[in-house]
Amino acid sequence: MTYGQRNLYRISLAAALALASVASANADVIHVKVSGFAFVPAQISARVGDTIEWVNGDFFSHTATARDGTWDVPLPAGRAGALTVKKAGPIDYYCRYHPNMIGRIDVMKR
């Protein structure tokens, strides 16, 4: 590695670290539409600490409920509900009222 390459390596490492700290300081809000009896998009990726917000555009009540029963977000007609994901791993969820509505969140580490 030449001096120049080493320097470039240091700079890019610093940039990557800076980027990572900015990202963790600013957890994202990820929007999922609930419309026409479907979660749109049905599959999303998130990072630990991000918030998922479901906006129910249907005139029917729905829920976003973890398949393993760890959380249950009520989504009344025309209203929104949110959840902050706290640990990494895939989460399958569904609507308790309409079990054929299914979704998935892939939660990645920060």
Add this chain to the structure above:
Amino acid sequence: MLSVRLAGALSALILVSGAAAAQGAKPTDPQIAHIAYTAGQIDVRAAEQALRKSKNKNVRAFAQDMVRDHTTVNKKALALVKKLHVTPENNDTSKALVKKADAERESLAKLSGAAFDKAYAANEVAYHKTVNSALQDTLIPSASNSELKDLLSTGLKVFQGHEQHAEHLVETLK
């Protein structure tokens, strides 16, 4: 038992299409609104019976879902007919649906426990199949008002979900 119920569903279906055919023309919007509203009310009544009789957690949750969704659709339907100045009109298809539902409710009333749960779930599958076919093949194509057509199409989507949900319920009760 199941074949009897299937036969019952089929005859109801024939009755529905037969009644429409007997009138010699496609149903009018006031008739369609009446049929759709009646079909919803019937399922709410069936669910209320299940909520009085069943102790099964899955059956009760399903019945609550039926009350919630069918009540929602019917509220929308009432608001729409009011807006369109349409007066729902009773007709042979609505009458046939009510007659069939009354007979079904009486036969379910004689059952209890697991026998009731199974019969209610099987009937919900058959009923939603009947109503969905009627919506798809007759009511939606016949509706002339576009808002009515849209509401019926939304209803079909909801009730197809119910049909799958009911099929799943039948599986859990085996």
